[in-house]
Amino acid sequence: MKPLNSVISACPPSGIRRFFDIAAQRADVISLGVGEPDFVTPWRVREAGIFALEHGATTYTSNAGLPRLRELICAELAERYQVDYAPDGNCVITAGVSEGLDLTLRVLLEPGEEVIVPEPCYVAYQPCVSFAGGVPVPVPTSAEDGFRLRLDVIEAAVTERTKAILIGSPANPTGAVQTREDLAALVALAERHDLYLISDEIYDRLTYTGAHTCLPSLPGAMERTVLLGGFSKAHAMTGWRVGYLCAPRPIADLALRMHQYTMLCAPHVSQLAAVEALQAGGSDVDEMVADYDRRRRVFVKGLRGIGLECPEPGGAFYAFPSIRSSGLDSETFAERLLHAHGVAVVPGNVFGAPGEGHIRCSYATALPLLEEALERMARFLGECR
Numbered sequence: 001m002k003p004l005n006s007v008i009s010a011c012p013p014s015g016i017r018r019f020f021d022i023a024a025q026r027a028d029v030i031s032l033g034v035g036e037p038d039f040v041t042p043w044r045v046r047e048a049g050i051f052a053l054e055h056g057a058t059t060y061t062s063n064a065g066l067p068r069l070r071e072l073i074c075a076e077l078a079e080r081y082q083v084d085y086a087p088d089g090n091c092v093i094t095a096g097v098s099e100g101l102d103l104t105l106r107v108l109l110e111p112g113e114e115v116i117v118p119e120p121c122y123v124a125y126q127p128c129v130s131f132a133g134g135v136p137v138p139v140p141t142s143a144e145d146g147f148r149l150r151l152d153v154i155e156a157a158v159t160e161r162t163k164a165i166l167i168g169s170p171a172n173p174t175g176a177v178q179t180r181e182d183l184a185a186l187v188a189l190a191e192r193h194d195l196y197l198i199s200d201e202i203y204d205r206l207t208y209t210g211a212h213t214c215l216p217s218l219p220g221a222m223e224r225t226v227l228l229g230g231f232s233k234a235h236a237m238t239g240w241r242v243g244y245l246c247a248p249r250p251i252a253d254l255a256l257r258m259h260q261y262t263m264l265c266a267p268h269v270s271q272l273a274a275v276e277a278l279q280a281g282g283s284d285v286d287e288m289v290a291d292y293d294r295r296r297r298v299f300v301k302g303l304r305g306i307g308l309e310c311p312e313p314g315g316a317f318y319a320f321p322s323i324r325s326s327g328l329d330s331e332t333f334a335e336r337l338l339h340a341h342g343v344a345v346v347p348g349n350v351f352g353a354p355g356e357g358h359i360r361c362s363y364a365t366a367l368p369l370l371e372e373a374l375e376r377m378a379r380f381l382g383e384c385r
């Protein structure tokens with residue numbers, strides 16, 4: 001047989017799923033491994049989905065997505081962040097940020113063009129750049145300064161082939177939230193080198209220590225930024241597969257053209273559920289965020305208490321402690337912790353080289369389980385030392 005696609009063949013499977021699969025086979029495992037809310041979608045949103053099905057919302061929608069949903073998204077972005085996107089022209093409803101990211105990269109990139117990606121980062125960023133024919137150029141951030149963007153390192157990585165910079169804030173896996181000042185400096189850098197910015201803001205509602213900065217709200221950013229957002233995290237809707245892409249018209253038009261041929265539309269029922277989430281689900285989000293924050297405080301304090309240094313995670317629902325004091329590398333740490341004590345975490349190296357020496361723990365897990373996980377980790381660390 002002729003060989004299959006070389007770019008996809010060269011891409012290793014996600015390091016997260018491997019640990020998740022092992023964890024799923026054992027009943028006694030506490031999983032801090034998967035990046036999804038432990039809440040089921042709020043009832044009013046599920047009910048809207050059921051109602052939609054009962055009323056026969058089983059067809060395609062317009063390619064760009066339901067007009068009402070686009071209106072609500074653009075209105076919420078305007079109210080929350082003072083960004084001005086037209087529902088008809090700047091906004092495409094996608095099957096999650098995952099599809100939005102894929103469309104964005106394929107619309108922006110010519111073969112061989114480079115995308116700068118600060119690491120540690122979400123596992124899909126670099127594969128998606130490669131799948132779109134681009135070349136990911138990882139640049140480091142570090143725990144010492146709370147995983148701030150390093151503008152000098154980013155600028156040093158710019159070449160004549162650089163097309164875009166891809167960031168996520170609040171970030172998976174570190175929980176880091178970039179400051180307004182650093183993001184403004186990033187925009188200035190992008191202007192200096194005429195680069196696009198791709199901003200994955202799927203965790204925008206999940207911030208605990210300060211306000212979220214929406215990248216396109218910064219002066220000069222709108223015209224060169226693609227904003228990706230969604231419902232998976234804040235509204236606990238991972239399985240519904242609905243998100244959005246907001247961008248200047250030429251980009252949004254081409255993203256819609258691709259989406260038209262490759263996806264047609266995001267799921268109709270999910271779009272109607274998302275309408276309900278935006279119309280009536282604000283208090284649900286506030287309650288879940290308050291709960292994550294309680295867990296975050298207990299868990300981060302607990303990690304520090306058992307001797308693991310942990311940069312303050314200001315957003316998302318991940319802690320990214322250093323495990324260097326164990327003397328183990330992150331893969332060995334995660335494997336032994338899982339096998340000997342039944343706690344699943346993700347080794348930091350799967351998020352890029354600067355993640356080595358760390359583990360990612362999702363605290364979107366019930367508080368008693370987090371407390372039990374901390375006790376098991378303390379026992380494991382005792383054995384290591």
Ligand code: PLP
Nearest residue numbers: 035096097098122172230232243
């Ligand atoms: N972006 C980040 C940073 C994520 O952590 C995830 C999921 O873990 C996604 C995107 C995928 O989002 P969606 O469910 O909207 O495709």
